[in-house]
Amino acid sequence: MRKNRPKYKQIIDAAVVVIAQHGYHQAQVSKIAKQAGVADGTIYLYFKNKEDILISLFEEKMQLFIEKVSEYIAGDLSPSEKLLKMIENHFKVLAADHHLAVVTQLELRQTNLDLRLKINSVLKEYLTLVDQIIREGMEKGEFDSGLDVRLVRQMIFGTVDETVTTWVMNKEKYDLVSLAAPVHQLIINGCGKKTAV
Amino acid sequence: MRKNRPKYKQIIDAAVVVIAQHGYHQAQVSKIAKQAGVADGTIYLYFKNKEDILISLFEEKMQLFIEKVSEYIAGDLSPSEKLLKMIENHFKVLAADHHLAVVTQLELRQTNLDLRLKINSVLKEYLTLVDQIIREGMEKGEFDSGLDVRLVRQMIFGTVDETVTTWVMNKEKYDLVSLAAPVHQLIINGCGKKTAV
Amino acid sequence: MRKNRPKYKQIIDAAVVVIAQHGYHQAQVSKIAKQAGVADGTIYLYFKNKEDILISLFEEKMQLFIEKVSEYIAGDLSPSEKLLKMIENHFKVLAADHHLAVVTQLELRQTNLDLRLKINSVLKEYLTLVDQIIREGMEKGEFDSGLDVRLVRQMIFGTVDETVTTWVMNKEKYDLVSLAAPVHQLIINGCGKKTAV
Amino acid sequence: MRKNRPKYKQIIDAAVVVIAQHGYHQAQVSKIAKQAGVADGTIYLYFKNKEDILISLFEEKMQLFIEKVSEYIAGDLSPSEKLLKMIENHFKVLAADHHLAVVTQLELRQTNLDLRLKINSVLKEYLTLVDQIIREGMEKGEFDSGLDVRLVRQMIFGTVDETVTTWVMNKEKYDLVSLAAPVHQLIINGCGKKTAV
DNA sequence: TATGAATGAGATTTCATTCAT
DNA sequence: TATGAATGAAATCTCATTCAT
Numbered sequence: 001m002r003k004n005r006p007k008y009k010q011i012i013d014a015a016v017v018v019i020a021q022h023g024y025h026q027a028q029v030s031k032i033a034k035q036a037g038v039a040d041g042t043i044y045l046y047f048k049n050k051e052d053i054l055i056s057l058f059e060e061k062m063q064l065f066i067e068k069v070s071e072y073i074a075g076d077l078s079p080s081e082k083l084l085k086m087i088e089n090h091f092k093v094l095a096a097d098h099h100l101a102v103v104t105q106l107e108l109r110q111t112n113l114d115l116r117l118k119i120n121s122v123l124k125e126y127l128t129l130v131d132q133i134i135r136e137g138m139e140k141g142e143f144d145s146g147l148d149v150r151l152v153r154q155m156i157f158g159t160v161d162e163t164v165t166t167w168v169m170n171k172e173k174y175d176l177v178s179l180a181a182p183v184h185q186l187i188i189n190g191c192g193k194k195t196a197v
Numbered sequence: 198m199r200k201n202r203p204k205y206k207q208i209i210d211a212a213v214v215v216i217a218q219h220g221y222h223q224a225q226v227s228k229i230a231k232q233a234g235v236a237d238g239t240i241y242l243y244f245k246n247k248e249d250i251l252i253s254l255f256e257e258k259m260q261l262f263i264e265k266v267s268e269y270i271a272g273d274l275s276p277s278e279k280l281l282k283m284i285e286n287h288f289k290v291l292a293a294d295h296h297l298a299v300v301t302q303l304e305l306r307q308t309n310l311d312l313r314l315k316i317n318s319v320l321k322e323y324l325t326l327v328d329q330i331i332r333e334g335m336e337k338g339e340f341d342s343g344l345d346v347r348l349v350r351q352m353i354f355g356t357v358d359e360t361v362t363t364w365v366m367n368k369e370k371y372d373l374v375s376l377a378a379p380v381h382q383l384i385i386n387g388c389g390k391k392t393a394v
Numbered sequence: 395m396r397k398n399r400p401k402y403k404q405i406i407d408a409a410v411v412v413i414a415q416h417g418y419h420q421a422q423v424s425k426i427a428k429q430a431g432v433a434d435g436t437i438y439l440y441f442k443n444k445e446d447i448l449i450s451l452f453e454e455k456m457q458l459f460i461e462k463v464s465e466y467i468a469g470d471l472s473p474s475e476k477l478l479k480m481i482e483n484h485f486k487v488l489a490a491d492h493h494l495a496v497v498t499q500l501e502l503r504q505t506n507l508d509l510r511l512k513i514n515s516v517l518k519e520y521l522t523l524v525d526q527i528i529r530e531g532m533e534k535g536e537f538d539s540g541l542d543v544r545l546v547r548q549m550i551f552g553t554v555d556e557t558v559t560t561w562v563m564n565k566e567k568y569d570l571v572s573l574a575a576p577v578h579q580l581i582i583n584g585c586g587k588k589t590a591v
Numbered sequence: 592m593r594k595n596r597p598k599y600k601q602i603i604d605a606a607v608v609v610i611a612q613h614g615y616h617q618a619q620v621s622k623i624a625k626q627a628g629v630a631d632g633t634i635y636l637y638f639k640n641k642e643d644i645l646i647s648l649f650e651e652k653m654q655l656f657i658e659k660v661s662e663y664i665a666g667d668l669s670p671s672e673k674l675l676k677m678i679e680n681h682f683k684v685l686a687a688d689h690h691l692a693v694v695t696q697l698e699l700r701q702t703n704l705d706l707r708l709k710i711n712s713v714l715k716e717y718l719t720l721v722d723q724i725i726r727e728g729m730e731k732g733e734f735d736s737g738l739d740v741r742l743v744r745q746m747i748f749g750t751v752d753e754t755v756t757t758w759v760m761n762k763e764k765y766d767l768v769s770l771a772a773p774v775h776q777l778i779i780n781g782c783g784k785k786t787a788v
Numbered sequence: 789t790a791t792g793a794a795t796g797a798g799a800t801t802t803c804a805t806t807c808a809t
Numbered sequence: 810t811a812t813g814a815a816t817g818a819a820a821t822c823t824c825a826t827t828c829a830t
């Protein structure tokens with residue numbers, strides 16, 4: 001399996017660094033090869049083409065989110081607590097890796113539509129986990145049972161994503177992780193059962 | 198003033214159509230010129246360069262959002278109602294113009310970072326209006342007075358934007374405007390005063 | 395006759411200024427028109443095309459050289475003195491008009507071959523006057539009767555031209571006119587030591 | 592070193608041919624590439640840009656002049672004989688290569704000022720050799736010790752250059768090399784009759 | 789596996805010239 | 810005569826990908 005070959009990860013990490021430092025449009029294959037310490041042609045022994053590097057990069061890094069969140073979901077926290085953990089994890093991973101944050105929030109969005117659709121389908125697995133939390137919350141009576149799962153998922157992901165992007169665009173000059181609690185609160189309020197109307 | 202000359206709008210509208218139909222990276226100046234019914238060189242009598250077309254396009258169309266929302270804000274609706282109107286307007290404008298929706302949600306995001314920052318500064322005016330609604334809601338006691346305005350704004354814009362993008366990516370196969378009420382409800386719940394905890 | 399119409403000289407003078415200030419390749423017709431205070435289209439009422447402006451400019455300015463030299467030739471100076479006068483005049487005219495010097499020595503040489511050939515044919519009249527002086531010198535026994543007139547003319551013009559060009563390229567930081575005497579001396583006497591003076 | 596790679600000279604020679612045949616302004620990179628038998632992009636592996644091709648071309652060919660003249664200078668000819676050898680060499684090199692003559696005398700002068708200044712600084716090495724001959728002649732008492740070296744150099748180079756240019760413009764229809772002696776004679780002795788020989 | 793020299797398609801922008809007013 | 814908005818042809822350079830070694 002290609003993923004086990006040493007240069008596979010080497011090239012992906014080089015891509016993250018090069019894209020973060022030079023920007024998506026200045027991240028030529030030759031620059032990535034140089035950063036990875038391999039020849040240009042070697043890239044093509046591990047990846048079908050440049051787009052494949054980016055998708056693989058996204059798949060690889062998305063695991064960092066999915067593995068953790070899967071753990072939380074399997075655990076016996078309440079749905080609201082699971083959501084908090086998920087948001088915290090999302091913020092922590094990106095706050096811990098500046099390059100990755102820049103790449104996922106800013107640079108990778110400059111790609112063509114075709115690539116974006118492929119990235120979206122990688123993202124789907126993550127979003128499905130969000131859906132599971134929402135459904136569990138509704139079933140357990142913690143969230144309003146009349147919620148539109150898709151809309152709520154969009155609210156959650158939209159809010160989280162916009163929060164991270166704004167943070168990156170502001171040069172990460174405030175603490176992202178500490179925003180997890182208030183963001184969670186805003187979302188939970190939105191999902192919460194109406195006490196009395 | 199260039200904006201009053203007939204070909205200014207003509208070229209911008211042509212750009213929207215061409216970008217929507219062919220995608221950002223296939224929207225060559227010559228294609229836009231042809232669609233606008235002018236010579237390639239004529240484009241440069243109205244716009245400094247290709248990037249300038251896109252920024253102008255965004256500025257021009259952003260007015261469709263800002264003017265309406267400014268009206269609502271000036272009116273005597275409650276903050277919650279103003280927010281609903283804003284969301285409705287946002288969805289209506291984009292639902293009514295397929296090309297524009299594709300361009301703003303998908304194509305214009307493929308531009309380089311530099312252009313995106315310029316687009317963001319145009320967007321700022323719109324976001325400021327959202328801030329005004331949030332603040333008014335907090336002052337009038339309709340929203341929780343302890344809210345972090347920036348976070349709430351990010352939630353609102355993030356949710357609305359994600360909702361529209363998902364709708365566009367799903368080929369607009371369901372009704373966007375009817376999502377205004379439930380999206381608004383989700384947001385209001387998030388902002389609402391805690392009745393009892 | 396077009397040359398008598400007021401805007402003819404106005405446009406030529408504008409061309410000299412614009413070319414001197416912005417360089418040949420940045421001397422667009424629209425810039426010349428603006429400097430001359432006329433509309434772009436007006437240029438074409440006086441000149442067939444851009445090339446025609448330049449040739450006319452050269453013809454016009456070449457008169458400054460030819461008229462004077464014709465006078466000297468008609469006078470009763472010795473051939474050697476006539477040559478000195480000619481060189482002096484050449485240097486004086488260019489030293490007195492910085493713009494003209496830059497245009498003739500540097501900018502006008504960047505034109506395409508076709509234009510240069512036309513300019514050369516304008517120059518021919520001037521070179522013919524040089525030939526007359528040489529021939530007269532030979533006939534009067536002041537110059538060696540075995541001289542190849544064409545070669546001598548090339549030496550004279552080549553030396554004079556190279557001297558002016560070097561002076562312009564050195565930002566005209568020394569006095570050009572005072573070089574007339576030694577240049578004349580070199581030409582008349584050559585480098586060889588006079589066996590007896 | 593790039594100069595040792597076979598395609599470096601191949602491209603330069605192709606440039607000389609293409610420029611001579613089609614003229615400077617019609618010497619597109621793609622034409623040069625085709626003539627050199629390489630792909631357009633290959634040009635840019637050897638040269639920074641189009642201007643770099645021209646400067647390199649000039650540097651490369653200038654060696655043909657400099658090497659020979661350096662030899663003569665090192666030899667034990669008299670200064671006057673060295674000068675004759677230099678002029679002869681200058682004429683021989685250009686007479687032997689029609690394309691090169693057209694390129695250096697006509698086409699390369701149509702370039703913008705910036706490039707011309709760079710070419711001039713390459714030329715400087717050659718002119719320095721001329722200066723050496725002049726100084727040696729003055730020291731050895733062969734030339735007038737009161738000469739202004741710069742002026743003499745301008746006379747020599749101006750005369751030689753003008754002679755070659757005229758020859759090229761006249762379609763090289765007479766023998767250039769046989770002009771070396773009379774040109775040398777003119778320079779050495781001037782037009783003045785020797786009072787005693 | 790690994791290399792890296794070579795490939796070649798493709799698009800923005802300028803500016804001399806025209807022509808309807 | 811005079812205007813100036815509109816025209817449209819034309820060329821440099823980049824960079825993902827290949828393939829002979």
